[in-house]
Amino acid sequence: MRKLIGLLAVLTLLVGACGSSGDLVVEDAWARTSASMQEAGAVYMTINGGDEADRLIDVSVSSDVAMVAELHETAMAEGGDGMMSMQPVTAIDIPADGAAMLEPGGFHVMLMKLAEPLTSGSTVELTLTFENAGTVEVSAEVRED
Amino acid sequence: MRRLALRLVAGLFAVALALGACGGSSLDSLTGILRDPAPDVGGVALADASNADAPFTLKAAPDELLVVYFGYTACPDVCPTTLADLRSAVRRLEDDASRVDVAIITVDPDRDDGERLTSYIQSFFPGGHALRSDDADELQAAADAFGAAYEVVQTDEGVEVGHTAYLYGVDESGLIRVQWSFGVTPDDLEHDLAYLLREGI
Ligand SMILES: [Cu+2]
Numbered sequence: 001m002r003k004l005i006g007l008l009a010v011l012t013l014l015v016g017a018c019g020s021s022g023d024l025v026v027e028d029a030w031a032r033t034s035a036s037m038q039e040a041g042a043v044y045m046t047i048n049g050g051d052e053a054d055r056l057i058d059v060s061v062s063s064d065v066a067m068v069a070e071l072h073e074t075a076m077a078e079g080g081d082g083m084m085s086m087q088p089v090t091a092i093d094i095p096a097d098g099a100a101m102l103e104p105g106g107f108h109v110m111l112m113k114l115a116e117p118l119t120s121g122s123t124v125e126l127t128l129t130f131e132n133a134g135t136v137e138v139s140a141e142v143r144e145d
Numbered sequence: 146m147r148r149l150a151l152r153l154v155a156g157l158f159a160v161a162l163a164l165g166a167c168g169g170s171s172l173d174s175l176t177g178i179l180r181d182p183a184p185d186v187g188g189v190a191l192a193d194a195s196n197a198d199a200p201f202t203l204k205a206a207p208d209e210l211l212v213v214y215f216g217y218t219a220c221p222d223v224c225p226t227t228l229a230d231l232r233s234a235v236r237r238l239e240d241d242a243s244r245v246d247v248a249i250i251t252v253d254p255d256r257d258d259g260e261r262l263t264s265y266i267q268s269f270f271p272g273g274h275a276l277r278s279d280d281a282d283e284l285q286a287a288a289d290a291f292g293a294a295y296e297v298v299q300t301d302e303g304v305e306v307g308h309t310a311y312l313y314g315v316d317e318s319g320l321i322r323v324q325w326s327f328g329v330t331p332d333d334l335e336h337d338l339a340y341l342l343r344e345g346i
Contacts, residue, residue, distance in 0.1 A: 032225050036268035037261045040221035074222050077307055081294045084223050084327060085307035104226035105328055111221070145229050145331075 022051035024094060024133045029126070029140035031111070034118040041066070041118050042108040043126060043140045046101055049094040050133070056092040056100070058129035059109050065124055067113035074105050086110070094130070118142045174340060176333040177314070177323040186213075186290045187319015191250065191283070194259025194275040195267065201248065201274055203287075204319035209244045210341055211315040215293045215308055217253035218265040223310045223327060228269045231312060234334035235270070241342050248274035250287060252295035252308045291321065314341060 029045035047056065061069040070088050077083040084105070092107050094100045102108050109126060111118075118124065124140040186203045193201035205211035212231060216224035228249075235242050247270040251257040254277045257265075266273035278284045288295060295308040310327035314337065323337055 032229060035218075035225060035228070036264040037218050038221070038225065038265065039219045042222045042225075072222075082309045082311075083294050083296060083307040084310050085296075085305060086222060088302075104222060108222050145233055 024048065024050040024054055024130065024136070026128065026136060026138050029138045031118055031124050031140050031142050033120050033142055033144050034114060036117070038117075039113060041111040041114055041124075042072075042104075043069075043111065043124060044102045044104065044108055045138065045140065046099055047092075047094050048099045049096050051096060052132060053096040054094040054133055055131040056094060056128055057090070057131050060127045060129075061109075061111060062125065064115055066111035066115060069126065070110045070112065071107070072110040073107050091131075120144055175323050175337050177325040177329065177337050178311075179323060180292075180321060183320040183322060184290065184292060185319050186287075186313075186315060186321060189287045189290045191276040191278055191287055192259075193248075194277055195263040195273065198259065201276055202319075203248070203290075203315060205246060205315055205317045207317050209246055209317065210322075210338060211246045211248060212338075213248050213250065213291065213313040213315055214311075215250050215252050215288060215291070215295060216310070217251050217306055217308070218257050218261055219253065219304070220306065223308075227310060227312060227327060228266075230329065230331045231334060232269050233331040234338060237331070237335045238339060238342070241339065244342055245338055246272065246274070248276050250276045250284075252284070252288075253297055253304070253306055254279055254284065255297070256304065314338070316341070 025048045027046045027048060029043060031041055031043045034041050056071065059069045059071055071092055072086050073089045074084055074086045077085055092100050120143055122142045124142060126138045126140060128136045128138055130136065189203040190200040192198040203213065214227065235245050238245065249262065249266045251262050257277060259275060259277060262275035262277055266275050291313055293309045298305045312325040313321050314323045316322050322341060325334060
């Protein structure tokens with residue numbers, strides 16, 4: 001009987017560990033300090049997918065930080081003249097057991113109409129909404145680079 | 146005697162090869178894009194809002210380098226990334242940092258007035274130049290000289306801006322000696338700036 005209880009405990013631990021390793025995890029969230037007169041900012045992060053593929057479908061930020069937050073992608077325009085521009089995107093795919101990178105020159109959370117400059121050492125709190133994982137709170141560190 | 150002469154010739158040949166390789170490798174040692182022929186932008190001048198709109202000629206001061214960027218202040222991602230990386234590179238030059246001058250040319254002059262543009266560039270580089278023109282033809286001509294492109298489109302959502310995101314390294318005669326693509330690392334920038342400052346401008 002004792003052995004059975006022991007076995008059950010071990011199994012429970014294993015299942016618990018399995019569950020936590022299978023969840024989506026957001027890492028290294030950061031935003032660059034805004035320059036003087038810079039109206040909009042960007043937040044970058046790495047989103048490590050869980051056991052199942054997911055999609056980042058929405059983001060929100062307190063109006064103390066910015067008027068609105070949107071999911072954006074910077075991309076090289078077609079046509080070969082090398083112009084870069086930015087477009088809102090409806091979702092960012094998070095592959096199962098892979099990662100989605102939000103980084104300069106690619107996907108980012110755009111902070112439109114900053115309420116105040118982003119200063120070094122502060123943090124920006126975001127709420128991300130995923131199709132499967134639901135909402136995830138993220139704290140992004142503000143730094144120069 | 147004849148053998149000695151042969152050896153001498155062979156020796157000279159080796160030295161010449163070494164010198165040649167040396168010359169070649171120093172050219173190769175810029176990491177950025179080298180354009181051939183190097184475009185001459187020294188004939189372009191734009192109003193410098195950081196200096197009471199005095200005309201600023203697009204060439205470096207003697208023994209210095211001028212780094213030029215086409216951008217706009219409402220740019221959240223590409224412009225701050227590039228300017229922050231340039232700032233990191235210039236800081237690492239330490240004593241030579243003062244030999245690098247930076248100018249931004251706004252592609253969005255409707256929204257970037259002189260005061261805004263000056264404040265913006267000088268929050269990255271205290272002595273940075275804020276170049277702008279309200280004359281669309283003058284701005285286009287300046288961009289053409291560099292090979293830069295831009296597009297400002299009014300949409301329902303707001304203003305959408307597209308622009309090439311190169312940094313241009315201009316020497317004192319107004320030649321673009323090197324240009325760097327978006328995403329160039331501070332390491333490579335620092336290397337190329339140090340190289341140009343050292344090897345002759
Ligand atoms: Cu954006």
